[in-house]
Amino acid sequence: NAGVMQNPRHLVRRRGQEARLRCSPMKGHSHVYWYRQLPEEGLKFMVYLQKENIIDESGMPKERFSAEFPKEGPSILRIQQVVRGDSAAYFCASSAQGATNEKLFFGSGTQLSVL
Amino acid sequence: KNEVEQSPQNLTAQEGEFITINCSYSVGISALHWLQQHPGGGIVSLFMLSSGKKKHGRLIATINIQEKHSSLHITASHPRDSAVYICAVPNTDKLIFGTGTRLQVFP
DSSP: OOEEEEEEEEEEOOOOOOOOEEEEEEEOOOEEEEEEEEEEEEEEEEEEEETTTEEHHHHHTSEEEEEEEESOOOOOEEEESGGGGGOOOEEEEEEEOOOTTTTTTEOOOEEEEEE | OOEEEEOOOOOEETTOOOEEEEEEEEESSSOEEEEOOOOTTOEEEEEEESEEEETTEEEEEEEEETTEEEEEESSOOOOGGGGEEEEEETTTTTEEEEEOOEEEEEO
């Protein structure tokens, strides 16, 4: 079992470009969470998805950010027209049932650097 | 006021020392999570507990639901325990994280 796979591990973008971050959950998991960790800050919830559905996107900025988890393939976090403030580590986690008293499995994260 | 508070923020120890990291929260919860973030950035779930105490190797986690407080203990600490330790509590369908405790264990 390969665990939660995120790619790329590091992503460098210039201001105004698009960033696409991918997350493949653990085998058998259909619940995916995206979290952001700004430099020297704690993890913050962004969005919770189940296959083909966004369950909770209350932590995601209203503009430029979007997320999807299609029936086939990985979950994608998309950031359009990136700005320097988007530079952060983005972590994905998955679970089998989506219960908050259930263990989460984390990916290694994508470090986004915006020049 | 943050919903999840951790203390201390930073902690240094000599190898072999007993370590305690504290977590207080203000919301009602069904379970509390302790996570470990390595210097390389990867995050590992250490414990999830809703009452009492759990032990895994040299790590022990306790929780007092009435007092809304949890502790993570490391016995016989080792330099490889150096990491950031994060507690997290659920809020509806998502986790709220403490800011973490950065632990450095020196040989």
